[in-house]
Structure formats: structure tokens, C-alpha cells
Amino acid sequence: MTAIGWLQAIIFFLVVLALTKPLGLYMTRVFSGERTWFSPVLVPVERFIYRLSGVNPDEEMPWYGYAFCVLAFSLVSLVYLYVLLRTQKWLPLNPQHFDNMTPDLAWNTAVSFMTNTNWQFYSGESTMSYLSQMAGLAWHNFVSAAAGIAVALAVIRGVIRTSGKTLGNFWVDLTRASLYILLPASIAVGLFLVSQGVPQNFAAYQTIHTLEGTAQTITGGPIGSQEIIKELGTNGGGFVNANSASPNENPSPLTNFIEMLLILVIGAALTYVYGRMAKNTKQGWALFSAMSILFFVGFTVVYAAEAAGNPLVHQLGVAGANLEGKETRFGAAASALFATVTTDTSCGAVNAAHDSFMALGGLVPIVNMQLGEIVFGGVGSGLYGMIIFVVLTVFIAGLMVGRTPELLGKKIERREVQFAILAALVTPILVLVPTAVAAVTPAGLATLNNAGPHGFSEILYAFTSTNANNGSAFAGLSPNLFYNIATGLNMLFGRFLIIVPALALAGTLAGKKAVAEGAGTFTTYSPVFVALLIGVIVIVGALTFLPADALGPVVEHLLVNQGKTF
Amino acid sequence: MTILSVIVLGLIYPFVMTGLAQVMFPHQANGSLVTVNGQVVGSSIVGQLWTKPQYFHGRPSAAGKNGYDPTSTGGTNYGPSSKKLIDSTRATIAALKKENPNATVPIPMDLVTSSGSGIDPDISPQAAYYQAPRVAQARKMDVKAVDDLIARNTKGRTFGFLGEPRVNVLQLNLALDAARP
Structure with missing residues (x-):
């Protein structure tokens, strides 16, 4: 590890910290329906959209109504993308004349984008028409992210509202998240990315001849407009197979820094929105602190592992950090930081091949996702995942001291805990069961790229990532029918079996009276609470997975140090 | 909606x-295309396959059959305990030593590892200095002059702390051609 590598991470964190409050304030205004900078332009657009689609923006929804709209919208968008991918051959903007996608791959890709996972079994540069990229994938990047923000908003409202049973209007939240937050940022930062070298055109690929006379195909496409929302919406599905490792998506250390910021900033700002809406910003900063601690622990482990390098390569007489699968312009530090950021959130963009990370360097992304990506988290999904852990923490803390647990003055009772536990159990079941099935079936083992414990890690990573709606991969694992279908189902369950209990939890909380804070109240913003929260996250989140993680990355780490290869 | x-x-x-x-x-x-005498010779952000001794070479690449194919980007995805990884690294080291018998610096890590994209346009400055004696000999140039070119084409960290120092291979080779065609 070097001082400059650390400086990069620390400055990055400070910039996130500095942006949290201003962006959080702005988002609070947007979702409270107050006037903002963009209102003169966007209010008429917003009204026009509601009128045309027959939405009454003043109508509030109970939790099941809200959940129904989320599900209905997701289903329609899933079918739409599937049809687009299956018919792209006959549609415009396909200069490479790519064929229609196969049914299982189209299903996998459509689910992948609808659930904000963006798991990449497709290779963008050799299978996707420009129309599929921009009106399919990039569009999904906007709306699946906006839907996530909407759900987070609904959950926050449930936690803070003391009268009534409604959580807001899904269509309004969806529209505002897209128009006021995602779109303006995409235009401004997207153009900046282009200025740094990210292509933005509709031209066909062209063949050039190098100085040595070798032919090379230069690819293109509307990459800049998609790249920005891929990060900002914590989607992570690359325009090209190599994702943000490709210089076409991420040409310089500066674009790399900006892309990492984009991934984290909305999740960080949502903690402030939470505190602000709860009328106690300390509540938000308490979550922010817990997240920050987990962030630095993760980064330290990845960076240490990657900077130390591969002892098996060192034995061949070449010294240095592990650069297999990493780009020269990023090196070990920026790759370790990106890997931490992308799995702390549900982004899943990668600027290096996680499959080629050292065993412990690859373990951290897996654990981050197994915790439920609550370290700043995916846009929206991070916050509602974290609130579920908060409910569990106050419950467990209440049991320890024998007092009725409370969150913001509301009693946490049986139903709330049931919903929270349901959401917390989904992840281990959906990760461990399919991993076990894949590890003992020929179809599950057929397309591994690595043997030994690393092969097991590839399977574990795949189901962890798809369940957590992350989408990064130990990309050596190639698609086949089994994986296309299994990971597709996993993504669906992983998203909606969290969203529905989270909304139900919010729904039961919404009607509860809040009692004023007294001397006996266990505050949810003290350092003690932050420590307890981290404890619950680690115990509930990580311990379930310890045996599986030990079989993959931990065993590999020990064997590599003994000089064993597979 | x-x-x-x-x-x-x-x-x-x-x-x-x-x-x-x-x-x-x-x-x-x-696409940041680079032209020489009106002919497009590449993109400054996309790495290329170099094989001739008078040019600087890039890193090993897993993109496409011969490497550096932008329509098939990606890395080897070999894990750290992969036998294939260790075997191919050993072969790469042997080939480098054969091509660069007069090298004066140790082989840097980036020259024996494949990038994540397979179209990495850069190498580390050390990877360029490692190849300098070979390039100088093939072009009948002074090693010192080649080293100077490398120094002039080295990009430092952005703002002093972002990323790593690097040399764009295409840019360096163009500078070489300009210095001694």
C-alpha cells in the first residue's frame, strides 16, 4: 500500500461527505414537492406527463397500493425490454446488424435491467444494437433506479408518519426521481465524460490499420449518455463487456474518480434525506457513520490484498502489486477502491476483473453484497435495506435491556419484526441454496473458468451478486441455459422479496403514534447505537455466509500462500 | 407512463x-481518432497489438483471438490460484527475456499481466524503459534518446494523486516515428 493510494481513498470519501448534505437537501425538497432550481422548466413537463398518463399526483397510496404499482410497472418494463431484445434485428439503429437475442439470454438481460442488477451475460459490443442500448438498457437504468429511490422514499415516510396509512404516490416519486435528480445530472456529467474521451455517436464500427499495418475494429455508439446513468443509478451494466475497465467507458483516472462518486453520492445523500424528513439529522448521520466504518474496513482489506500481489507470480521473478485484470491507468489502489464502492452499493460496474483479484481482495466484494449492500447502498435499495437492519437493531437492543423497542418514538412490535426478519432471511436462502445446487450439478459446473476453490467462488459470487441485484461478476463464469434462468429468477426474488416486506413494514409503521423521547428512550443516533448497528449487520448479515465464504476465497488464500495451483 | x-x-x-x-x-x-498523413492509425484511448521490435509493445491482452480486439473486450478472468495464469505468465516472462536481452531494469508487473479490458492503451513508465534498449537497437538510436522520448510522453497522476503514472503506447510510437522514421 502507498500513501498516495490512501490519499486517493480519503479524498474520495471527503468529497462524498461534502456532497451528502447539499444533495440531500435538494432531494428532500424534490420529494416534499417544494420548488427547486429546475422547477420553472420541469413543473410543466411533470404536469404534462401526469395528464397524459392519467395520474392524479395528489392521490396517496397505502403500502399495498404502492407495492402493486412497483410490481406492475416492473412487469411492463420487463416485457418491453424482452420484446425489444428479441426484435432488434428488424428495428433501426443497428449498424452492426446484430441478430435478435436468444430467448434465455434476452430473459436474463431483461430481468437483469428491470431489477437494477445489470448482470452481464451479454457482451454489449457484439450483441446489442444502439437502439437496444439506449432505449432499452439506458432507459431501464433510469427507471429501475428511480423506482428504487421511490421505494426508499415510501419507507422513510412510513417510518416518520404518525397519522394515516399512506406512503406517497409511486408515479409521482418515480417521475420526480427521474426528472429532477437523474436526468439533469446525466446531461451535465454525461457531457463531461464525453469531453474526457467517452464516445457518443451513432456511427458503425470502423476498421483502421495501425502503424504496423494490422487491422483493428474501432467500436463506438452512444456510450457517454449511458455511462453516466449506469453509475448514477447504481445499475452497472456496461455498454461493452469489459464495463468500466474499457477505456471507451472509463478513459482516465479522472473519469474513474467521477464514476465512483456518481455511484455513491445518491445513496449517501439519502441518509441525509432520512434524517431531514425525521426532523433530526443526527438520525441520518448515525447511518452515515456506520456506513463509513464498513466502507473503510472493506477498502483496507481489498487494497492490502491487491497491493501485496500474487506470491505465485513473485516466485517467477516479477515483483509488484497484482495487476492481472487491472488497467495501467488505475493500478491497484483505484481498482481496489472501485471494487469496494461498486459492491458497497448495488452498482456492479467494474473497472477491473474481480475474478482475477487476490482471494481476499475478491472476498470483500462478496461479503459486501452478502451484507445486503447497505454501505451507502444502491440508489434507494441501500437505505431501505439499512432501515430493516435498524429495526432489527432496536429490537435486539430492546430485548437486551428488557424495554419495548422504539424507532423514532414508535413501538416496534411483532409485525414489524416479522417483516424485517422475512427480508433479512431472503438473502441467505436465495444465495446459499442455488450455490449448493450449482456446485453439485453438471450444468452448474460446466461453464466455470477456474478450477478448485476459485471455481466455487465464481458460483458463489454469481448467486450473491444476482440476489443482491449488484451485477458485478467473477466474469470467468460463462452463460448457459442453467445460469441464464437460475440467475434470472434469483434477481427477481432478490429485488421484490425485499421491496415488498420493506413496504409492508413501512405500512404498519405509518399508522403508529409516536411517543415523545424520554429519559428511558434508547436513542437511535448515539455512538452506542452505531456500534450495535454494525454488530447486528455483521452478525446477521455475515455469519450466515461464513461457511460458504470459507470454502471459496478463504481456502484459496491459504492454498495460494502454500504455492498450490489448480 | x-x-x-x-x-x-x-x-x-x-x-x-x-x-x-x-x-x-x-x-x-x-472515438479520439489519431491520423497520420490523413490516414486513421488508431484511437488514442484504445490499445493496439504491437509485435515489431522497433515499436514499444503493450501488455498481454485477452480481448479476442489475437488480443486487442475492441469487439471482444475483457480480461483472462484467471483467479490467483489458476494454473493457466501461472503457466502463461511464465511463458510471457520467457518471451520478454528473449526479446529484450539487453534490458537494464527488472520486468515490471504490468508487462506480464493482462488488463481488465484487453485494450489497455497504456503501459507503466518502467515497462517502457524495460523495452528501450531493444527499440533503440532496432532503430539504431541512442538508448538515451529513447529514454528521453519516454520521459516526455509519461503522464503523471492526475492532480498528483489519481490513478498511476503511465505512457500511451501509440503516442510514444508516433513520437518514435517522428524522431527517427
Whole structure:
């Protein structure tokens, strides 16, 4: 590890910290329906959209109504993308004349984008028409992210509202998240990315001849407009197979820094929105602190592992950090930081091949996702995942001291805990069961790229990532029918079996009276609470997975140090 | 709602962005192409396959059959305990030693590892200095002159702390051709 590598991470964190409050304030205004900078332009657009689609923006929804709209919208968008991918051959903007996608791959890709996972079994540069990229994938990047923000908003409202049973209007939240937050940022930062070298055109690929006379195909496409929302919406599905490792998506250390910021900033700002809406910003900063601690622990482990390098390569007489699968312009530090950021959130963009990370360097992304990506988290999904852990923490803390647990003055009772536990159990079941099935079936083992414990890690990573709606991969694992279908189902369950209990939890909380804070109240913003929260996250989140993680990355780490290869 | 959002976010937005990008940053938007005497010889952000001794070579590449194929980007995805990884690294080291018998610095890590994209346009400065004696001999140049070219084409960390120092291989080779065709 070097001082400059650390400086990069620390400055990055400070910039996130500095942006949290201003962006959080702005988002609070947007979702409270107050006037903002963009209102003169966007209010008429917003009204026009509601009128045309027959939405009454003043109508509030109970939790099941809200959940129904989320599900209905997701289903329609899933079918739409599937049809687009299956018919792209006959549609415009396909200069490479790519064929229609196969049914299982189209299903996998459509689910992948609808659930904000963006798991990449497709290779963008050799299978996707420009129309599929921009009106399919990039569009999904906007709306699946906006839907996530909407759900987070609904959950926050449930936690803070003391009268009534409604959580807001899904269509309004969806529209505002897209128009006021995602779109303006995409235009401004997207153009900046282009200025740094990210292509933005509709031209066909062209063949050039190098100085040595070798032919090379230069690819293109509307990459800049998609790249920005891929990060900002914590989607992570690359325009090209190599994702943000490709210089076409991420040409310089500066674009790399900006892309990492984009991934984290909305999740960080949502903690402030939470505190602000709860009328106690300390509540938000308490979550922010817990997240920050987990962030630095993760980064330290990845960076240490990657900077130390591969002892098996060192034995061949070449010294240095592990650069297999990493780009020269990023090196070990920026790759370790990106890997931490992308799995702390549900982004899943990668600027290096996680499959080629050292065993412990690859373990951290897996654990981050197994915790439920609550370290700043995916846009929206991070916050509602974290609130579920908060409910569990106050419950467990209440049991320890024998007092009725409370969150913001509301009693946490049986139903709330049931919903929270349901959401917390989904992840281990959906990760461990399919991993076990894949590890003992020929179809599950057929397309591994690595043997030994690393092969097991590839399977574990795949189901962890798809369940957590992350989408990064130990990309050596190639698609086949089994994986296309299994990971597709996993993504669906992983998203909606969290969203529905989270909304139900919010729904039961919404009607509860809040009692004023007294001397006996266990505050949810003290350092003690932050420590307890981290404890619950680690115990509930990580311990379930310890045996599986030990079989993959931990065993590999020990064997590599003994000089064993597979 | 779905149809409206597809129109706004899926069609209008990328078209407007492309229009703005083509007007404001046409060079970058079209792939940062590099021309020599009116002929396009590559893109400054996309790495290329180099094999001749008088040019600097890039890193090993897993993109496509011969490497450096932008239509098939990606890395080897070999894990740290992969036998294939260790075997191919050993072979790469042997080939480097054969091509560069007069090298004066140790082999740097980036020259024996494949990048994540397979089209990494850069090498580390050390990887360039390692190859300098070979290039100088093939071009009948002074090693010192080649080293100077490397130094002039080395990009430091952005703002002093972002990323790693690096040399763009195409840019360096163009500078070489300009210095001694």
C-alpha cells in the first residue's frame, strides 16, 4: 500500500461527505414537492406527463397500493425490454446488424435491467444494437433506479408518519426521481465524460490499420449518455463487456474518480434525506457513520490484498502489486477502491476483473453484497435495506435491556419484526441454496473458468451478486441455459422479496403514534447505537455466509500462500 | 407512463446528448481518432497489438483471438490460484527475456499481466524503459534518446494523486516515428 493510494481513498470519501448534505437537501425538497432550481422548466413537463398518463399526483397510496404499482410497472418494463431484445434485428439503429437475442439470454438481460442488477451475460459490443442500448438498457437504468429511490422514499415516510396509512404516490416519486435528480445530472456529467474521451455517436464500427499495418475494429455508439446513468443509478451494466475497465467507458483516472462518486453520492445523500424528513439529522448521520466504518474496513482489506500481489507470480521473478485484470491507468489502489464502492452499493460496474483479484481482495466484494449492500447502498435499495437492519437493531437492543423497542418514538412490535426478519432471511436462502445446487450439478459446473476453490467462488459470487441485484461478476463464469434462468429468477426474488416486506413494514409503521423521547428512550443516533448497528449487520448479515465464504476465497488464500495451483 | 418515459429518457435524451456532444466535443465523441498523413492509425484511448521490435509493445491482452480486439473486450478472468495464469505468465516472462536481452531494469508487473479490458492503451513508465534498449537497437538510436522520448510522453497522476503514472503506447510510437522514421 502507498500513501498516495490512501490519499486517493480519503479524498474520495471527503468529497462524498461534502456532497451528502447539499444533495440531500435538494432531494428532500424534490420529494416534499417544494420548488427547486429546475422547477420553472420541469413543473410543466411533470404536469404534462401526469395528464397524459392519467395520474392524479395528489392521490396517496397505502403500502399495498404502492407495492402493486412497483410490481406492475416492473412487469411492463420487463416485457418491453424482452420484446425489444428479441426484435432488434428488424428495428433501426443497428449498424452492426446484430441478430435478435436468444430467448434465455434476452430473459436474463431483461430481468437483469428491470431489477437494477445489470448482470452481464451479454457482451454489449457484439450483441446489442444502439437502439437496444439506449432505449432499452439506458432507459431501464433510469427507471429501475428511480423506482428504487421511490421505494426508499415510501419507507422513510412510513417510518416518520404518525397519522394515516399512506406512503406517497409511486408515479409521482418515480417521475420526480427521474426528472429532477437523474436526468439533469446525466446531461451535465454525461457531457463531461464525453469531453474526457467517452464516445457518443451513432456511427458503425470502423476498421483502421495501425502503424504496423494490422487491422483493428474501432467500436463506438452512444456510450457517454449511458455511462453516466449506469453509475448514477447504481445499475452497472456496461455498454461493452469489459464495463468500466474499457477505456471507451472509463478513459482516465479522472473519469474513474467521477464514476465512483456518481455511484455513491445518491445513496449517501439519502441518509441525509432520512434524517431531514425525521426532523433530526443526527438520525441520518448515525447511518452515515456506520456506513463509513464498513466502507473503510472493506477498502483496507481489498487494497492490502491487491497491493501485496500474487506470491505465485513473485516466485517467477516479477515483483509488484497484482495487476492481472487491472488497467495501467488505475493500478491497484483505484481498482481496489472501485471494487469496494461498486459492491458497497448495488452498482456492479467494474473497472477491473474481480475474478482475477487476490482471494481476499475478491472476498470483500462478496461479503459486501452478502451484507445486503447497505454501505451507502444502491440508489434507494441501500437505505431501505439499512432501515430493516435498524429495526432489527432496536429490537435486539430492546430485548437486551428488557424495554419495548422504539424507532423514532414508535413501538416496534411483532409485525414489524416479522417483516424485517422475512427480508433479512431472503438473502441467505436465495444465495446459499442455488450455490449448493450449482456446485453439485453438471450444468452448474460446466461453464466455470477456474478450477478448485476459485471455481466455487465464481458460483458463489454469481448467486450473491444476482440476489443482491449488484451485477458485478467473477466474469470467468460463462452463460448457459442453467445460469441464464437460475440467475434470472434469483434477481427477481432478490429485488421484490425485499421491496415488498420493506413496504409492508413501512405500512404498519405509518399508522403508529409516536411517543415523545424520554429519559428511558434508547436513542437511535448515539455512538452506542452505531456500534450495535454494525454488530447486528455483521452478525446477521455475515455469519450466515461464513461457511460458504470459507470454502471459496478463504481456502484459496491459504492454498495460494502454500504455492498450490489448480 | 412507460411509453412516455421511453420517449423522454430512451430516445430524446440520447439524441440530444449525441447532438450536443458532436457539436461541443466532436473529436472525443467520435472515438479520439489519431491520423497520420490523413490516414486513421488508431484511437488514442484504445490499445493496439504491437509485435515489431522497433515499436514499444503493450501488455498481454485477452480481448479476442489475437488480443486487442475492441469487439471482444475483457480480461483472462484467471483467479490467483489458476494454473493457466501461472503457466502463461511464465511463458510471457520467457518471451520478454528473449526479446529484450539487453534490458537494464527488472520486468515490471504490468508487462506480464493482462488488463481488465484487453485494450489497455497504456503501459507503466518502467515497462517502457524495460523495452528501450531493444527499440533503440532496432532503430539504431541512442538508448538515451529513447529514454528521453519516454520521459516526455509519461503522464503523471492526475492532480498528483489519481490513478498511476503511465505512457500511451501509440503516442510514444508516433513520437518514435517522428524522431527517427
